[in-house]
Amino acid sequence: MVNLPRLKPDPIPQLHPVPEFLAEGELRARYEDMKAVLGVPWMGVVTMCFAHYRAFYDAFWQGARALCASRDFTDACRSLRRLVEDKVSTLEPAPLRQRLVQIGYAERELRDIDESIEIFSDGNFPYLLLATLARLVLEGGELKAAQGIAVQTTPAPPRAAGTLVLVEYHHADASTRLVYDDLKKVLGLPFLNTDYRALARWPSYFALAWADLLPRLKRSEYEALVAEIHEAAVSAVRALPNYGNLRGETLRLAARSGAPEGEVLSVVRLFQWLLPGLATNVAFFRAQLR
Numbered sequence: 001m002v003n004l005p006r007l008k009p010d011p012i013p014q015l016h017p018v019p020e021f022l023a024e025g026e027l028r029a030r031y032e033d034m035k036a037v038l039g040v041p042w043m044g045v046v047t048m049c050f051a052h053y054r055a056f057y058d059a060f061w062q063g064a065r066a067l068c069a070s071r072d073f074t075d076a077c078r079s080l081r082r083l084v085e086d087k088v089s090t091l092e093p094a095p096l097r098q099r100l101v102q103i104g105y106a107e108r109e110l111r112d113i114d115e116s117i118e119i120f121s122d123g124n125f126p127y128l129l130l131a132t133l134a135r136l137v138l139e140g141g142e143l144k145a146a147q148g149i150a151v152q153t154t155p156a157p158p159r160a161a162g163t164l165v166l167v168e169y170h171h172a173d174a175s176t177r178l179v180y181d182d183l184k185k186v187l188g189l190p191f192l193n194t195d196y197r198a199l200a201r202w203p204s205y206f207a208l209a210w211a212d213l214l215p216r217l218k219r220s221e222y223e224a225l226v227a228e229i230h231e232a233a234v235s236a237v238r239a240l241p242n243y244g245n246l247r248g249e250t251l252r253l254a255a256r257s258g259a260p261e262g263e264v265l266s267v268v269r270l271f272q273w274l275l276p277g278l279a280t281n282v283a284f285f286r287a288q289l290r
Contacts, residue, residue, distance in 0.1 A: 013263060018048050020042075027054070097110065125279065128276065132237045146241035166197040169192070230273075
């Protein structure tokens with residue numbers, strides 16, 4: 001059995017995401033199909049980075065699509081979400097809702113924040129499983145044989161609907177840029193995930209939420225929870241059936257065809273490392289407002 005320890009690449013690879021607004025033709029259609037199948041309203045940075053390696057991205061989605069449209073995949077996502085939300089209380093998130101009311105937040109604004117958090121609370125797990133699946137197969141593992149496809153009984157609705165307004169670094173005011181800089185430094189990442197850029201739409205809220213999370217990132221309970229989510233994602237992927245006939249040799253050949261040896265795997269490892277932490281952070285933000 002291929003071992004998949006929690007692993008952050010060193011050095012961190014250069015990333016070349018293909019944003020949605022630059023995707024055209026067949027790639028745009030593939031983006032829209034992926035969002036529809038995963039039931040999410042945004043393309044994650046992880047899959048936009050995969051799309052830079054077009055042969056790899058196409059082969060991966062062709063092999064993973066049927067699985068992602070199955071009840072097995074949906075159930076695995078829900079199980080991971082329950083795990084992180086049940087255990088995030090060990091980090092003791094401080095209540096934030098009343099503090100926001102006191103500084104002037106209206107109930108409508110709080111509902112908007114709740115809705116944005118819900119998008120990521122549900123939508124990060126398909127991306128975590130995809131990154132874990134890609135790493136497993138690239139490193140020599142295979143999915144178990146499929147006996148029969150467990151299709152959705154009805155077309156999968158979006159797990160969470162809504163419109164995301166992203167505050168890019170060049171949009172942000174000085175105080176939000178400081179939060180962004182701190183976030184990247186603490187997390188050891190050269191970029192900002194969509195989740196943070198969406199929640200920074202409310203700068204005073206995001207600054208408070210991050211300030212409350214920051215000291216927890218250094219606690220042993222935090223790393224233990226993140227490691228548990230990593231292991232749960234690996235176990236979940238190992239148990240999934242190979243509905244789309246995804247083959248390791250095909251995917252490894254596609255990865256080598258458009259990039260130097262090991263480059264695609266390094267990118268995959270980066271996201272498979274960071275997504276358990278991102279899911280934990282979003283669960284923490286959600287718990288702050290409960």
